[in-house]
Amino acid sequence: MAENRSNGNIIVFVYPSTPLTSSPPSLPSHPVPSGAVYAILAYGMWGLLPLYWKLFGSTPAVEVLSHRILWSTVFLAGLLLVQGKFHEMEGVWRSPRQLGILLLTATILAGNWGLYIYAVNTDQVIETSLGYYINPLVNVLLGVLFLKERLNRVQTAAVALAAIGVGFFIWQIGTPPWIALTLAVSFGTYGLLRKSAAIAPTIGLAVETLLITPVAIGLLLYWSATGTTHWGESTPLTLLFIGCGVITSLPLLCFNTAAKRLRLSTLGFFQYLAPTLQLLLGVFFYQEPFTSTHLITFALVWSAIALYVSSSLRPRHPIDHKPLSR
Numbered sequence: 565m566a567e568n569r570s571n572g573n574i575i576v577f578v579y580p581s582t583p584l585t586s587s588p589p590s591l592p593s594h595p596v597p598s599g600a601v602y603a604i605l606a607y608g609m610w611g612l613l614p615l616y617w618k619l620f621g622s623t624p625a626v627e628v629l630s631h632r633i634l635w636s637t638v639f640l641a642g643l644l645l646v647q648g649k650f651h652e653m654e655g656v657w658r659s660p661r662q663l664g665i666l667l668l669t670a671t672i673l674a675g676n677w678g679l680y681i682y683a684v685n686t687d688q689v690i691e692t693s694l695g696y697y698i699n700p701l702v703n704v705l706l707g708v709l710f711l712k713e714r715l716n717r718v719q720t721a722a723v724a725l726a727a728i729g730v731g732f733f734i735w736q737i738g739t740p741p742w743i744a745l746t747l748a749v750s751f752g753t754y755g756l757l758r759k760s761a762a763i764a765p766t767i768g769l770a771v772e773t774l775l776i777t778p779v780a781i782g783l784l785l786y787w788s789a790t791g792t793t794h795w796g797e798s799t800p801l802t803l804l805f806i807g808c809g810v811i812t813s814l815p816l817l818c819f820n821t822a823a824k825r826l827r828l829s830t831l832g833f834f835q836y837l838a839p840t841l842q843l844l845l846g847v848f849f850y851q852e853p854f855t856s857t858h859l860i861t862f863a864l865v866w867s868a869i870a871l872y873v874s875s876s877l878r879p880r881h882p883i884d885h886k887p888l889s890r
Contacts, residue, residue, distance in 0.1 A: 599825030603834035606818035609811075611841025614692070615849075616811050617684040619804055623794050625682035627787065628808070631795075632677055633773055633780040635809030640770040643813075649766070656763060656771050663771075665761045669754050670772035676750040677812070683743045689846040694737075695747030696839035697730050697865060702752030703831060710756060713827055722871035729864030736857040755823055755831070765820030769813065833872050836865060 620628050644650040656662050683692045704723055707713040715723065734741060761768060787793035796802055823831055840862075846852040 599822050599831075600834070602818045602822035603826065603831060604837065606815045606822060607834055607837040608841065609815035609818070610696075611838040612845070613680075613811070613815075614684045614689050614842060614845050616804075616807075617681050620681075620685060620801075622685075623801070625678055625685060626783070627794060628681050628685075628805075629674065629678040630780040630783045631805040632681075632808040632812050633674065633776055634784065635806050636812045637770070637773040637777045637809075639809035639813050640766065640773060644766065644770055647766075652764065652767050653771055656767060662761055662763060665757055666763070666768060666771050667775050669757045669761075669768075670775045672750050672754045672757075673772060674776050676747060676754065679743060679746055679750075683747075687850075688743060689842055689850060690852055691741055691743045692747060693839040693842035693846065694730070694733060694741055695744035696751075696835060696842065697733070697861075698744060698748035699751055700833055700835040701727055701730065702748050703755060703835070706752055706756045707827065711759075711827075716875060718875035719872055722868040722875065724868075725871065726865050726868035729861045729868065732864065733857060733861040736855075755819075758820055759823050765817055765824070769816055769820060833869050836869055 617628070641650070644653070656666065680692060683689070701723065704715070708715065734744075758768065763771075784793065784795070788795065794801060795805060822834070826834075843858065843862075847854040847858075
């Protein structure tokens, strides 16, 4: 892992092909663009996830979650074996600190996964999109508070404008959006903790899913013994269960890589892609109403993103920057 400090920014790079015990290689020549590509891939796939979870119909969310955990572990273990990097997990098992961080992130991640599946399959796609509109603001706040990242005046104005848009949306709903708030805070916290762990993305995600797999297997065995399982009920449903591993792991791998290569505050604004796709699915595919509230919120949020991006593209004078907390 390596750090680059320039123009007041701290960018952390991770090289997935490098063992944890090896010395860091030279920095890539264009780290920020590559980080942006990973972010777009991650949030694009997340934005389309409702299409997949809806296919499970009335299957209980906790059962879908259990299969999601199990098959993610299988997929990642197979990936590491093919890449010849399975042995790299040994370094994590020997580090109590890293193992503790990953156990915590695994727990947070499981809760986030389960809540999202539940919300989608109980026709609350709009609220999930709201949660991921709020999530970037949570990331910006965490970046400023814990990573000492700084925003200039234009970027601060962009954050305020986005906050107004999200606040307006919440105000128009009329009830506390607990699902949205929980999704936002849980995934923001997950991103912060994973950024603090000096672990290659694939290795870290593999260990996370492996740590919570025993719980998932225990639940699946219980449902099988009591005759309440949906596994084997039909071939399409069984294939959907198995596919959870791929549909879950790929965007998270992209996200973890992007989080290592971008400032947390910058990463936050890429996340508007996911809720936009979710909201479009809700309006055009699931025929949910698109009111003036949605139109005003979109206008405010995208205006904020335009401000932030334009500010980030301007050349900046070097400023003093406090080091990251260790």
